[in-house]
Amino acid sequence: MKHYIGVDIGGTNMVAGIVNEAGQTLRMVKIPTEVQHGGEDVVRRLAEAIEQLRADVQVPVEGVGIGVPGFVDHVQGTSVFAANLGWKDFPLAALLSARIRGLPVFVNNDVRMYVYGEATGGAGRGFQHVLGITVGTGMAAAMFNEGRLYYGSGGRAGELGHIALEGIDYACNCGLIGCLETVASATGIARQAREAVERGESTVLAERFPGERVQEITAADVSKAYDAGDPAAIAVLQRTGTLLGRGLATAITLFSPDVIVVGGGAAQAGERLLKPMREELQRAALSFYWKDLQIKPAELLEDAGVVGSGLYARGRLEAGEVL
């Protein structure tokens, strides 16, 4: 069995792991990213972590896949722009490969890595057309079709979080008004709950988070209040699921996936969110888009970035082409 190294680089930590060709992780290591010392320093420490993993596990490794936030040139292996890493046109693949004895290094956007992993080794396995979404701090999406990721111009395709929807009037960080992400995200769920408290609605969240502590409400707290039958929490998740379903109705009409894989922290709200999402999706899209559509929770969970990146390295090496 062949082995690969998958890496997920975030603003705070980077995680690297040895992944076998079946998508199982043999060993993982997490180290702080510490972007303030510059990209070359990040690469140096990542190379050390990779060499340590190889020494520990003692299996031959075929290549490395790295998921990076922001815009990526996956052909050149460069980080074109990553705001929270401070990288611009940073030649990540070349620099890292030179430090790990020339092992091939493949770089892609972190959301595409997650969707690649779910499509080839997770909840989307066996489907031809996979739409993967993450509902976490923010919201993101990517498509995988017939063995390939979908990029679009500049690799910018799939920003489902930034389509404007009727019924949303929040200003988004991106500068637009009414972006889906302002509601359908952990941040958006917490914000709606906070506003319910501030409006003086009768909710257990008002008792649990009195005064200034209202700022501490998280999406998980909203799920807990939902389970206690709290009407305000139920209304928030109902509205969030409905708007997510409305956005997905548009996405499936344009992309026509076989399956939607839902991941990310806020997706842990599960059926509280997915039930109103499905209902709205079926109301707002033509039936032939949803009658055979599967909607599944992500399978790879916390390892998704590492497994996806490892499997992506495998795909790139096997296909001999740019996926």
Added chain:
Amino acid sequence: MKHYIGVDIGGTNMVAGIVNEAGQTLRMVKIPTEVQHGGEDVVRRLAEAIEQLRADVQVPVEGVGIGVPGFVDHVQGTSVFAANLGWKDFPLAALLSARIRGLPVFVNNDVRMYVYGEATGGAGRGFQHVLGITVGTGMAAAMFNEGRLYYGSGGRAGELGHIALEGIDYACNCGLIGCLETVASATGIARQAREAVERGESTVLAERFPGERVQEITAADVSKAYDAGDPAAIAVLQRTGTLLGRGLATAITLFSPDVIVVGGGAAQAGERLLKPMREELQRAALSFYWKDLQIKPAELLEDAGVVGSGLYARGRLEAGEVL
């Protein structure tokens, strides 16, 4: 130079032409489809027309491409479902090929053929990511990326006409409410003008189309009234362009094209429609989706279906794979 035959089958007529590898038509012929005699009869008469074209032009022909409305299995070459032809799982490629001395026949959806033609030999030539839309009797769209058409599950991707938008409350033929096509189409433009007349608005269309003749208003009449400075006609095209721009803002955020090619009869409204469309698109989408985006009128016009189908046959033969 190599030659191909391109065919566009519609509910009323079918057009066949000899197309060279540069996308020029050498000779075209139009014959009635006469679907009432059944598919085998359509194929028999289409085969005769093709053999006549070959006899007339006397150039060797490499293959045939056929655009068909509705759902198509482009791998098998079958018309899966075409409502206005009465076809269901009809093996068009196999039946036709058998009647034209085994010449290879490739079948695809007519809108994808048009977009293939524009992307490879029309207004989208030279771009990697082409979103083609037709604003005609109805509205349709397809994507062409890095040398391939985008299909999605069941070949159903790209139904931009059937995304529901804020500000539209017409019932659509498809059963949904608020579909973009109910406004952004020749039918939709005419309907809005008719309603303005029926509401008693002051418009030259009320004088030109008195009483029951209001039913005769066409999209072209609305453009004429617009050019005469008619406020009602200006409002209709302004609203239509704005809503089209809102739909495209979502489409470019998900697909990220380099260029949008706009074709179809209603697209002849030109800047009357495209100006408000661009303005809304720039208001409603992130700037990195539109700052380098080109928006171009279709180049192939009436021949688009034939040229697209001919070039598609060329693409299939050259690629040796399913495009």
